[in-house]
Amino acid sequence: MLGPVTGRRKRVTLLRAALPCLALITITSPLRAQILTPDLLRPVAGGFLLPQDSPLRKISENTTDNPADPDFDGQRRDKNQPAPSRIGNIPKYGLPAASGAADAGFDSLNRTRKQPKFYPGQAKPKPSPGPGTPAPAADKGSTNPNGRVRISPPPSMTANRPPMPPSMAGTLDGQPPRKPLPVDTDPFGAVGDYAGSFLIKSAVELRGGYDTNPGRTTTPQGSAFWVVAPEFLAVSNWDRHALVADLRGSFTGYGNSLPPLVDGAISSAPTNIDRPDFTGHIDGRVDVTDFTHITSELRLRVATDNPGSPNIAAGLAKYPVYATFGSTVGLDQQFNRLDVAAGATFDRTVYQDSTLTDGTIASNADRAFNQYGGVGRVSYELTPAIKPFVEAEADSRFHDQYIDNSGYARNSTGGYAKGGTSFEFSRLLTGEIAVGFAERNYADPRLGQLSGLLTSSSLIWTATPLTTAKFNSTTSIDETVLPGVSGVLTHTYTFEVDHDLRRWLTAVGKFTYGTYDYQGDGRSDKTYSVEGDLIYKMTRNLWITGTLRRDILDSNAPLASSASTVVMLGVRVQN
Incomplete structure (x- = not known):
C-alpha cells in the first residue's frame, strides 16, 4: 500500500500516465501525430502556438509561407517588434468619390450610378482627358509604383494653382455638366x-430742352421746358393665373407763360401751358381650366387736349385736365384651335372746369359721359405662325x-x-394687322352719322440683328364740342427704325x-412729325438721350396751321 503523496508528485504521476496515450495516437494515426505533435510540443514564447504560424490558417494573397520570400520574415515578426513608422511617408489617394455607394440612383457628385447599356457593335464613349483618365502604358510605371492608375493627383500637383475657370466647368470626369447661360439679347436693358x-x-x-412753338399757334413764341417721366412695370411669375401692371406718366413744365394777346388777337393757347x-x-387673368380663362383690365388715362386743337377755348388760363378710367371683364374659351373671347366694357370720362384769364370758371360738365359696351373676338390658328381673327364692338355713350x-x-x-390676322414669320416679322369699318349715330338729328375706314396694326420687323423697324396704326372716333360737328375720325400712322451703331449707342428715326x-363742317387737319433720337447707354441703369423733333400741323381752316421745333437732352435712370 502506497503512502500519501504530495501535490507535486501527483502532477508528475498524471503526466507519466498520459505518455502512453500520446504514443497510442502516434501508432493509430501517424499523419495526425505528424501534424500536431511538433507544434504542440515545440516551446515558443508566450504559449505553444502563434496564430500566424498555424498550418490551418487561411492563406490569403497578402501572406506567404515561402521562407525565400522577402516578406516571409516580416509576417513572422515577433509581436513585440514595433510597426514601421508612417512619418515621412506620402499617403496614397486611390479611392474615387462615392466608391462605396450602390449601383443605382445618384452619387454625391450628382452622377448616375446606373451603368449604360450598349448594343452589340455600338462604340463605347471615351472618357474625356482629365485626372481620372488611365495613363498610357509607357507612363504607368511612373504614375504609380504599384502599377495602379491614379484617380486624383497628389496634393503636390495641385497646390498653389489658380482655380479652374468657369468656362471649363463640367468638362472633367466627376463634375456635373455646366448648363449654358441664355443669350442676353439686350445687354443694356433693365x-x-x-x-x-x-x-x-x-x-x-x-x-430739358427748348420748344419754338409750345402752344402750336399761328404766330410762334418759344419757351424752355422740362419733363419728368416715371415708369413702373410689375409682372407676376406664377404657374397659373397672371397679373401685369404697366404705369407710365409725364409732366411737362415751361419756363415762362405765353401772353394772352398775339398780334392783337386772342390766342387759342392758354397763358399757362403746363400739362x-x-x-x-x-x-x-384667372385660369379656370387649361382652356378657360377669365380676363380683366383696369385702365386710366389722364391728359389734356392737344395744343392746337379746336376744342381749346380762347382765353384760357391753363389747359383743363380730363381723366378717362374704366374696366373690361371677359371670358376666353379655347376649342382646340378655335379661340372665342367676349367681354363687357365700361368707361367714364370727366373734365376739369376751365379757368379763364379773367379769373372766371367755365363748366365742362357737358363733356363728361359714360360709355357702356361689349366686344367679341373669334380667331382660328391655321398654323402656329398665322392666326386670323374677326372682332366686333358696340357701345353707347350717355353724357x-x-x-x-x-x-x-x-x-x-x-x-x-374689323378682320385681320396675327402672324410670326421666322420671328423676323411679328405682329397684327386688321382693316374694318367704324360708325357712330347721334341722338340729335342735326348731327349726321360719323363713319369711316378703320385700320389698326402693330408690326415689328427685325431686318438685321442691329436694325429693327416698327409700324403702328390706330383709328378712333373722338368727341368734340364744336357746334354742328358730329365728331372727329382720327387716323394715326407711325413708322420707326432703330439701329445699333454700337451695343451701347442706338440711333432712332421716327415719322408720324x-x-x-x-365731320360736319368740312374741317380737315393733317399732322406730320419727324423725330431723331440718339441714346448713349452708359450702363444698364444709366442712359443719356438726345432728341430733335419737327412738328407740323396743316389745316384747311384759316389761322389754324402751325409748326414747331423741339430740342431735348435728358438722362434715364432705370432698374
Missing part, C-alpha cells in the same frame, strides 16, 4: 428686382348733360367691325402722320 413672385422694373427720365400725361393699365353748351344732344351709339376729319 434687369429689375423680384418682390415675392413679381418682377418689378422702374425708371425715371429727366429731360400732365399719364397712361396706366392693370391686366389680370351727364343731355344738351351741351352749344345746344346739341350728343348721346350716341356706335361700334366697329395723322389725319383729323371733323
Whole structure:
C-alpha cells in the first residue's frame, strides 16, 4: 500500500500516465501525430502556438509561407517588434468619390450610378482627358509604383494653382455638366428686382430742352421746358393665373407763360401751358381650366387736349385736365384651335372746369359721359405662325348733360367691325394687322352719322440683328364740342427704325402722320412729325438721350396751321 503523496508528485504521476496515450495516437494515426505533435510540443514564447504560424490558417494573397520570400520574415515578426513608422511617408489617394455607394440612383457628385447599356457593335464613349483618365502604358510605371492608375493627383500637383475657370466647368470626369447661360439679347436693358413672385422694373427720365412753338399757334413764341417721366412695370411669375401692371406718366413744365394777346388777337393757347400725361393699365387673368380663362383690365388715362386743337377755348388760363378710367371683364374659351373671347366694357370720362384769364370758371360738365359696351373676338390658328381673327364692338355713350353748351344732344351709339390676322414669320416679322369699318349715330338729328375706314396694326420687323423697324396704326372716333360737328375720325400712322451703331449707342428715326376729319363742317387737319433720337447707354441703369423733333400741323381752316421745333437732352435712370 502506497503512502500519501504530495501535490507535486501527483502532477508528475498524471503526466507519466498520459505518455502512453500520446504514443497510442502516434501508432493509430501517424499523419495526425505528424501534424500536431511538433507544434504542440515545440516551446515558443508566450504559449505553444502563434496564430500566424498555424498550418490551418487561411492563406490569403497578402501572406506567404515561402521562407525565400522577402516578406516571409516580416509576417513572422515577433509581436513585440514595433510597426514601421508612417512619418515621412506620402499617403496614397486611390479611392474615387462615392466608391462605396450602390449601383443605382445618384452619387454625391450628382452622377448616375446606373451603368449604360450598349448594343452589340455600338462604340463605347471615351472618357474625356482629365485626372481620372488611365495613363498610357509607357507612363504607368511612373504614375504609380504599384502599377495602379491614379484617380486624383497628389496634393503636390495641385497646390498653389489658380482655380479652374468657369468656362471649363463640367468638362472633367466627376463634375456635373455646366448648363449654358441664355443669350442676353439686350445687354443694356433693365434687369429689375423680384418682390415675392413679381418682377418689378422702374425708371425715371429727366429731360430739358427748348420748344419754338409750345402752344402750336399761328404766330410762334418759344419757351424752355422740362419733363419728368416715371415708369413702373410689375409682372407676376406664377404657374397659373397672371397679373401685369404697366404705369407710365409725364409732366411737362415751361419756363415762362405765353401772353394772352398775339398780334392783337386772342390766342387759342392758354397763358399757362403746363400739362400732365399719364397712361396706366392693370391686366389680370384667372385660369379656370387649361382652356378657360377669365380676363380683366383696369385702365386710366389722364391728359389734356392737344395744343392746337379746336376744342381749346380762347382765353384760357391753363389747359383743363380730363381723366378717362374704366374696366373690361371677359371670358376666353379655347376649342382646340378655335379661340372665342367676349367681354363687357365700361368707361367714364370727366373734365376739369376751365379757368379763364379773367379769373372766371367755365363748366365742362357737358363733356363728361359714360360709355357702356361689349366686344367679341373669334380667331382660328391655321398654323402656329398665322392666326386670323374677326372682332366686333358696340357701345353707347350717355353724357351727364343731355344738351351741351352749344345746344346739341350728343348721346350716341356706335361700334366697329374689323378682320385681320396675327402672324410670326421666322420671328423676323411679328405682329397684327386688321382693316374694318367704324360708325357712330347721334341722338340729335342735326348731327349726321360719323363713319369711316378703320385700320389698326402693330408690326415689328427685325431686318438685321442691329436694325429693327416698327409700324403702328390706330383709328378712333373722338368727341368734340364744336357746334354742328358730329365728331372727329382720327387716323394715326407711325413708322420707326432703330439701329445699333454700337451695343451701347442706338440711333432712332421716327415719322408720324395723322389725319383729323371733323365731320360736319368740312374741317380737315393733317399732322406730320419727324423725330431723331440718339441714346448713349452708359450702363444698364444709366442712359443719356438726345432728341430733335419737327412738328407740323396743316389745316384747311384759316389761322389754324402751325409748326414747331423741339430740342431735348435728358438722362434715364432705370432698374
